[in-house]
Amino acid sequence: MTMSERRARSKGGQAFWWQVISGVLLVVxxxxxxxxxxxxxxxxLRTYADVVSYIGTPAIFVLxxxxxxxxxxxxxxxxxxxxxxxxxxxxxxxxLDRFLVLLGLAAIVYATTLMIxxxx
Amino acid sequence: xxxxxxxxQARIGRERRPRRVDRWFDPRGLAPxxxxxxxxxITGLGLVFYLFLHLGVLSLLxxxxxxxDRFIAVAKTSPVLALxxxxxxxxxxxxxxxxxxxxxxLNLGVRKQAALFWGATVLAAAGTAVAGWMIFRMGG
Numbered sequence: 001m002t003m004s005e006r007r008a009r010s011k012g013g014q015a016f017w018w019q020v021i022s023g024v025l026l027v028v029x030x031x032x033x034x035x036x037x038x039x040x041x042x043x044x045l046r047t048y049a050d051v052v053s054y055i056g057t058p059a060i061f062v063l064x065x066x067x068x069x070x071x072x073x074x075x076x077x078x079x080x081x082x083x084x085x086x087x088x089x090x091x092x093x094x095x096l097d098r099f100l101v102l103l104g105l106a107a108i109v110y111a112t113t114l115m116i117x118x119x120x
Numbered sequence: 121x122x123x124x125x126x127x128x129q130a131r132i133g134r135e136r137r138p139r140r141v142d143r144w145f146d147p148r149g150l151a152p153x154x155x156x157x158x159x160x161x162i163t164g165l166g167l168v169f170y171l172f173l174h175l176g177v178l179s180l181l182x183x184x185x186x187x188x189d190r191f192i193a194v195a196k197t198s199p200v201l202a203l204x205x206x207x208x209x210x211x212x213x214x215x216x217x218x219x220x221x222x223x224x225x226l227n228l229g230v231r232k233q234a235a236l237f238w239g240a241t242v243l244a245a246a247g248t249a250v251a252g253w254m255i256f257r258m259g260g
Contacts (some may be wrong), residue, residue: 020225023218030211039251044258045192048185075168082161086141111175118181 012084015077022074029067036060055119065112074108076100152234156217163214170207198256205252212247216240 017024036054040043046054054060080100144158180187194200220236223229225243 020222023215024222027215030215032209039254042258043196044255045195047192048181048188051181051188051257071171075164075171077206078161078164079168084167101126107172108174111178114182 015080019074019077019081020081022070022077025070026067026074029063029070033067052119055115061115061119064115068111069108073102076104124253129147132148152237156220156240160214160217160221163210163217166210167207167214170210204255205248208251208255209244209248212244212251213241216244 009098037046041050055064077100080096081094127196144162147158150158177191180191213242217237217240220229220233220240224233
């Protein structure tokens with residue numbers, strides 16, 4: 001096995017285990033998110049004033065940010081696994097990794113900024 | 121395909137030949153492990169689409185109360201609530217089947233993986249029925 005193959009396999013193993021850990025975390029975090037935002041709210045959806053008050057609570061802000069990071073990384077690692085199953089070239093796989101990292105960071109920065117802008 | 125092979129393939133998928141994605145939509149002759157694999161990926165892709173759609177919709181919050189509350193009025197219409205029920209099934213199935221995959225990856229319940237798959241499917245369907253009833257009762 002070449003060095004680059006070994007590195008790719010180790011990277012794939014790390015991605016697999018983060019996918020497992022983030023998936024288990026998501027069972028908890030997504031349940032909290034769905035219950036807090038939909039099932040205990042009168043009418044099932046928060047009005048603008050409700051959202052501002054909800055996001056403005058520091059503990060909720062931390063929890064929702066954690067949820068955002070975990071769900072985004074889990075989702076994009078899942079997309080990566082599906083695309084890698086189509087056996088792209090090494091070059092295409094490296095480009096895919098870079099694209100997904102940038103997309104994930106952009107989504108996290110965008111949504112965190114939005115929460116700060118709306119709730120603080 | 122066994123569940124162990126299934127999880128092993130997810131780990132070192134790049135060493136295999138390309139999988140024909142169109143076969144995901146042909147359930148004929150699929151073993152429970154294969155069906156679980158296909159449904160897990162289809163629900164996963166649906167949830168990724170929903171995640172980015174949801175993040176896009178949240179940008180309405182930056183436009184102020186009128187824009188957000190107008191969206192809320194649309195979100196409470198029956199067609200959108202029906203899509204919410206589909207979303208709940210996707211979330212429940214993907215989450216429960218994901219837990220099954222985690223157990224199998226840790227060499228737990230490998231021989232019962234087919235029963236675990238059907239259990240996850242039944243639980244997801246039951247959870248969806250309850251959530252659907254709550255969604256239409258609260259939002260309709």
